Structures are given as structure tokens and as C-alpha cells.
Amino acid sequence: MARVGLEHIWKRYGDVVAVHDVTLEAKDEEFLVLVGPSGCGKSTTLRMVAGLDDISDGSISIGDRVVNDLSPKDRDIAMVFQSYALYPHMNVYDNMAFGLKLRKTPKPEIKRRVNEAGEILGITQLLDRKPKQLSGGQRQRVALGRAIVRNPAVFLMDEPLSNLDAKLRVQTRAEISKLHQRLKTTFIYVTHDQTEAMTMGDRIAVMKDGFLQQIDTPQVLYDYPVNTFVAGFIGSPAMNLVPGELKQTDGRLRVEGPGMVVPLPESLAAQARGKDSSKVFLGVRPEHIAPKSQYNGNAPNEMTATVEVVEHMGSKQFVYLGQAGATLTAEFPADAEARPEQEMQIVFDPDNLHLFDEASGNAIGHSRSAVA
Amino acid sequence: MKLRRFADKSFVYLLLILGAVIMMLPFLFMVVTALQPGTYVLSIPPNFWPSHPTLQNFVDVWTANNFGRYFLNSAIVATTSTVITVIFSSMIAFTFARYTFPGKTPLYYTMLMTLMLPTLVLIIPQFVLAKNLHLLNSLQGLIVVYSAGIPLYVFLLRGFFEDIPQDLADAAAIDGAGIWTLYWRIMMPLARPALATVTIFSFLGNWDEFTWALTSISDSNLFTLPIALQFFQGQHGTQYGLVFAASLIVVIPVIAVFVVFQRHFIKGIMSSAVKG
Numbered sequence: 001m002a003r004v005g006l007e008h009i010w011k012r013y014g015d016v017v018a019v020h021d022v023t024l025e026a027k028d029e030e031f032l033v034l035v036g037p038s039g040c041g042k043s044t045t046l047r048m049v050a051g052l053d054d055i056s057d058g059s060i061s062i063g064d065r066v067v068n069d070l071s072p073k074d075r076d077i078a079m080v081f082q083s084y085a086l087y088p089h090m091n092v093y094d095n096m097a098f099g100l101k102l103r104k105t106p107k108p109e110i111k112r113r114v115n116e117a118g119e120i121l122g123i124t125q126l127l128d129r130k131p132k133q134l135s136g137g138q139r140q141r142v143a144l145g146r147a148i149v150r151n152p153a154v155f156l157m158d159e160p161l162s163n164l165d166a167k168l169r170v171q172t173r174a175e176i177s178k179l180h181q182r183l184k185t186t187f188i189y190v191t192h193d194q195t196e197a198m199t200m201g202d203r204i205a206v207m208k209d210g211f212l213q214q215i216d217t218p219q220v221l222y223d224y225p226v227n228t229f230v231a232g233f234i235g236s237p238a239m240n241l242v243p244g245e246l247k248q249t250d251g252r253l254r255v256e257g258p259g260m261v262v263p264l265p266e267s268l269a270a271q272a273r274g275k276d277s278s279k280v281f282l283g284v285r286p287e288h289i290a291p292k293s294q295y296n297g298n299a300p301n302e303m304t305a306t307v308e309v310v311e312h313m314g315s316k317q318f319v320y321l322g323q324a325g326a327t328l329t330a331e332f333p334a335d336a337e338a339r340p341e342q343e344m345q346i347v348f349d350p351d352n353l354h355l356f357d358e359a360s361g362n363a364i365g366h367s368r369s370a371v372a
Numbered sequence: 373m374k375l376r377r378f379a380d381k382s383f384v385y386l387l388l389i390l391g392a393v394i395m396m397l398p399f400l401f402m403v404v405t406a407l408q409p410g411t412y413v414l415s416i417p418p419n420f421w422p423s424h425p426t427l428q429n430f431v432d433v434w435t436a437n438n439f440g441r442y443f444l445n446s447a448i449v450a451t452t453s454t455v456i457t458v459i460f461s462s463m464i465a466f467t468f469a470r471y472t473f474p475g476k477t478p479l480y481y482t483m484l485m486t487l488m489l490p491t492l493v494l495i496i497p498q499f500v501l502a503k504n505l506h507l508l509n510s511l512q513g514l515i516v517v518y519s520a521g522i523p524l525y526v527f528l529l530r531g532f533f534e535d536i537p538q539d540l541a542d543a544a545a546i547d548g549a550g551i552w553t554l555y556w557r558i559m560m561p562l563a564r565p566a567l568a569t570v571t572i573f574s575f576l577g578n579w580d581e582f583t584w585a586l587t588s589i590s591d592s593n594l595f596t597l598p599i600a601l602q603f604f605q606g607q608h609g610t611q612y613g614l615v616f617a618a619s620l621i622v623v624i625p626v627i628a629v630f631v632v633f634q635r636h637f638i639k640g641i642m643s644s645a646v647k648g
Binding site: 047050051052071072073077078079081082083085086087088089098099102103146150 | 537539540542543544545546547548549553558561562
């Protein structure tokens with residue numbers, strides 16, 4: 001069992017609090033991703049799990065053991081660093097074998113494990129080379145290999161793909177996911193890239209300014225963000241957050257903003273009841289904005305927008321729309337007609353709206369309320 | 373534009389060549405003088421090529437005055453104190469670079485302040501101390517004093533150790549390395565260029581040291597080479613052929629050390645220069 005539990009973890013550097021009261025759990029064999037912008041405390045949290053940084057308060061357990069006072073080597077973990085942190089003066093074999101040698105593993109066993117890891121990662125032909133003779137992708141594999149040979153209970157990865165070019169990153173992303181399936185071990189993976197988080201994680205913990213914002217499966221985070229930060233961070237392009245005011249007329253709730261009146265569907269209205277006159281953000285994802293001409297459903301909202309920029313992606317197009325001084329990002333099908341400066345009527349899909357309190361940023365409700 | 377760059381480059385090279393010639397001329401004169409009989413030494417104009425080449429001066433130097441013994445003494449003292457200096461200065465620098473502990477900064481600056489004391493000011497207290505510790509008139513006394521010249525090297529190495537990425541130390545900690553393993557198996561191999569610099573500087577300083585050796589050694593069997601060189605300067609005349617042959621013998625190990633370590637040395641000097 002290699003469940004990793006963090007309970008009320010704090011990290012303080014003098015007066016600066018880097019991690020505020022974080023409680024989360026990586027289940028056994030789970031791929032948990034910590035995601036957030038730079039300085040959000042995700043790497044610090046990972047380093048505390050590794051034992052590289054002390055915790056100021058709280059408790060960390062790996063398996064059944066509280067590891068607060070254990071040194072990194074006694075925590076049964078392996079870590080892959082953003083810089084790979086390969087020892088430059090050792091060849092690939094020695095880099096991978098170093099940890100085992102320090103643990104006094106018998107030589108034949110070291111050889112067997114290094115070769116096995118080498119085969120898994122396809123680097124057996126590189127074992128005699130020094131790190132400087134390797135490409136970025138190869139170094140990354142060696143760093144993974146160094147972690148694998150140890151056969152640890154938990155893998156910790158701190159932005160391991162950040163130094164790779166875009167193509168290799170996508171490829172390696174899939175390989176790490178495959179590795180996770182093959183090794184059936186708990187992975188905790190830190191990244192600032194929401195795409196990596198969404199594609200790799202069984203669950204994702206979103207952090208900001210040292211606070212844990214939300215932890216859940218990628219789909220739940222996408223469909224039911226708890227606040228504007230998660231709504232804006234998860235998903236690319238980001239969710240549109242349109243400022244407006246919640247008003248009630250004839251018993252029906254609607255959001256009114258500049259050049260926009262959006263009646264709320266009953267599912268969402270039920271969650272927003274009693275908050276009339278509040279300032280809110282209406283959230284709508286780019287794929288839930290459509291040209292009226294192409295919208296098949298019955299949308300009780302409609303507004304005029306001007307096309308500013310069109311980005312063709314091949315299978316779809318991202319259209320930046322000017323609407324009452326704000327810019328909305330919409331994802332249209334590739335065949336939808338959109339030219340710069342074109343004026344068009346657009347609609348928001350009422351089944352996919354999100355409502356957030358303007359002051360706190362917290363979610364008031366989501367159209368798809370069944371799961372929320 | 374191209375012509376301008378060519379002219380600039382030529383000027384720089386010319387200047388460098390001129391500098392090199394000025395530096396090498398005395399050395400060339402030393403080699404030539406060592407390789408010819410004494411009668412030709414003071415000829416005008418000076419010879420820059422031996423007119424009657426001979427190795428007699430070297431034979432005379434080596435056989436006279438127990439020169440081999442002095443050479444051995446110098447080798448023992450310089451090598452031992454260099455090894456001690458490299459090990460201790462790297463340990464201290466590693467600690468200052470990678471760890472925090474109470475009083476770290478004042479301790480570091482106090483250590484650096486000792487660099488500001490002129491060597492001659494220390495001669496008397498050093499002498500008294502050595503006398504009380506029964507280290508006078510012994511090679512151990514020389515080794516102890518020479519090995520105390522650590523602060524400069526700590527300063528040099530600290531910058532180098534600080535430049536080694538923290539991730540490597542973290543990776544080593546996760547691999548199971550303690551402080552000693554981190555120092556010996558990770559940091560020391562990576563600091564090779566800086567260690568080469570320290571080795572050369574330290575060896576050079578110890579090999580050439582004259583004042584303390586002259587002050588503390590009275591037994592002629594324990595003399596080192598810098599003292600021995602004096603023997604060829606007589607009261608009524610100096611045998612320049614012998615002096616230069618002896619000087620050449622003295623200088624050869626220094627050149628050898630430099631040649632062996634120069635690749636690392638240049639890297640070390642450059643990185644410490646950038647680091648400050």
C-alpha cells in the first residue's frame with residue numbers, strides 16, 4: 001500500500017507562508033497531479049512529501065507510516081526533477097545504479113535492475129554515455145530510469161517535461177502514463193501545464209497562492225469548477241467570465257451585463273435563488289458559444305458580437321469576439337463562417353453555464369447541477 | 373567592416389605576442405645560461421642561444437650541497453601541504469556553500485579577514501607558536517604553516533560549490549547520500565576545475581615559500597629548495613650558471629603541475645572570475 005496522505009500541511013519561510021493548511025490524499029496506485037501557476041506552492045508541497053523541505057506544521061504519511069521526521073532516503077520514494085539532475089560525472093549506468101549502490105544492493109541485482117529499466121525506457125544502448133552526450137529526451141528517460149530501478153512505493157515528479165520541446169513533451173506524456181499503468185505505483189506529478197494535468201492525472205489538485213483550490217477528477221474540475229480561478233485555469237482556451245448582475249423578473253433569474261441578457265436555466269437558477277442583485281461572473285466555455293445560425297437547440301439568449309481574430313486549428317477554429325467592450329473566446333466548427341470585423345449573432349449554450357460570485361470568486365452554481 | 377575586424381584582431385595578437393616575449397625573455401635567458409659554461413654568462417650582447425651547450429651545470433648542482441635531499445624535502449612539504457589544503461579548504465567551502473548554521477556569515481568574514489594580514493606580520497607569533505608546539509626545525513612545522521593558507525581557497529571554492537545546482541544535492545539525498553557521500557562522490561568530482569586551481573596555487577605557494585622556511589629551519593638536512601638556491605650565491609661572486617640550472621630544476625615541477633592541471637585550471641579561473 002502506498003497511499004500518500006497530507007494532513008493540514010503548512011510551510012512557512014519566516015513571515016511568508018508558502019503552503020496554507022493543505023489536506024489531500026494520493027490513493028494507492030493513483031496518478032495525482034498538483035497543478036497551478038508559478039509560486040502556488042505545488043513544488044514546495046512535493047518537496048515536503050519527498051523530505052527535501054521540512055514541514056512547518058501538519059503531518060505527512062506514506063503507506064501506514066508518518067514520515068514527518070524521516071530523511072528522503074527512508075521514505076521509499078523516487079523523484080524526477082525538472083532539470084533531470086543527472087550526475088554529470090557519471091555515465092548513464094552509474095547514474096541509475098547510484099542509489100542502489102548506496103543501499104548496498106548486490107552487484108548482479110543492480111545490473112539486472114538497471115538493464116530492466118533500460119529496456120523499459122529504450123535506453124540500453126546509452127548506458128555507457130555521459131549525460132552531456134544525451135539529448136533532452138534521452139536525459140529525461142535516464143532520470144525516469146534512475147527512479148524506476150529503485151522500485152519505490154511512490155514516484156514524485158517535479159515538472160519533468162518542462163525542458164522538452166512541444167512534440168517530445170506530448171510523446172513523453174503518453175509514455176509516463178503508460179509507465180504508470182505498467183508499474184502500478186502511486187505517482188504524484190507537479191506541473192504548471194493544465195493540459196498535462198488533464199491528460200495524465202487520475203485526479204488533479206489545483207493550487208493557488210499556497211492554498212488548495214479543488215481536488216477531483218479532470219472532468220469534474222472542468223465541468224464543476226469551485227471558483228473563477230479553477231474555471232480559468234483548467235481548460236484551454238480558458239473559460240469566458242463575463243461580468244454581470246443577477247436579476248429576477250417574473251420569477252425568472254437572469255444575468256444582465258453590457259449588451260447581454262442571459263436568462264438562467266432552472267437548474268442553475270435553483271442554485272442562485274436568493275442572490276438577486278448580486279454582482280456575478282457568468283462563465284461559459286469557448287465550445288459552448290455558437291453562432292446563432294449554427295445553434296440547433298433552443299437558446300433563450302442571443303447577443304451581437306464582432307469577430308476580432310480568427311485562429312484556424314484545422315479541425316476547429318478559435319474566434320475572438322468583441323462584445324460590449326469585452327473579448328469572448330469561442331470555439332467554432334472549422335466550417336463556420338467567421339471573418340475579422342464580421343458582425344454576428346451568438347448564443348451561449350444554456351445547459352453549460354456557470355455562475356460565480358464576483359466578490360469571492362466562488363461558484364454559485366452550474367447548469368449541469370446533477371453532479372455538482 | 374571585415375578589414376576593421378582583421379586589424380583589431382591583429383593588434384590584439386601583436387600585443388599578446390609582445391607580452392609573451394617580454395614574459396619569456398628572462399626565462400629564455402635562464403635556460404640559455406644554465407646550458408652554457410659560466411664564462412659565457414655575462415657576455416655582451418647576451419646570448420639567447422647557448423654558444424657551447426653543456427649539461428655540466430645541472431650535474432654540478434645535483435651533486436653539490438645535498439641538492440637531491442633539498443628537492444625531496446620540498447617535494448614532501450609541498451605535496452603534503454597541498455593535499456591537506458585541498459581537502460580542508462574544499463570541506464570548509466562545501467559547508468559554507470551548502471549549509472546554514474548559526475554564526476555562518478560572521479565566521480566566513482572573520483576567516484576572510486585573515487587574508488588581509490601580511491605574511492611578515494605573522495612571522496613572530498607564528499614562530500612563538502611553532503616553538504611552543506615543538507614544530508620548529510622540522511618539516512612538519514613547515515607543513516602545518518603552509519596548510520594554514522586555506523581562506524583564499526575557501527573563498528575560491530565556495531563560489532564554485534554554490535554554482536552546483538541544488539537539484540543534484542536533492543537527487544543525491546533521495547538516492548540515499550548523506551553529507552559525506554554528497555561531498556565526496558558528487559561535489560568533489562564536479563568541482564574538479566576549481567580543485568585544480570587550488571592545487572596549482574597551493575603547490576606553487578608551498579614550493580616557492582622562502583621566509584618561513586628560512587626562519588624555522590636551522591638543520592641543513594631539512595632545507596628546502598628556495599633556501600638551497602642561496603648557496604650558489606657566494607659572498608664574493610655568484611655562479612650564475614649554477615644558480616640558473618638550480619632555478620630551472622626548481623621550476624620544472626611547477627611547470628609539470630601546471631601542465632597536468634591546466635585544462636581544469638583555466639576553467640576554474642574563469643568560473644571563479646565570473647562568480648566573484
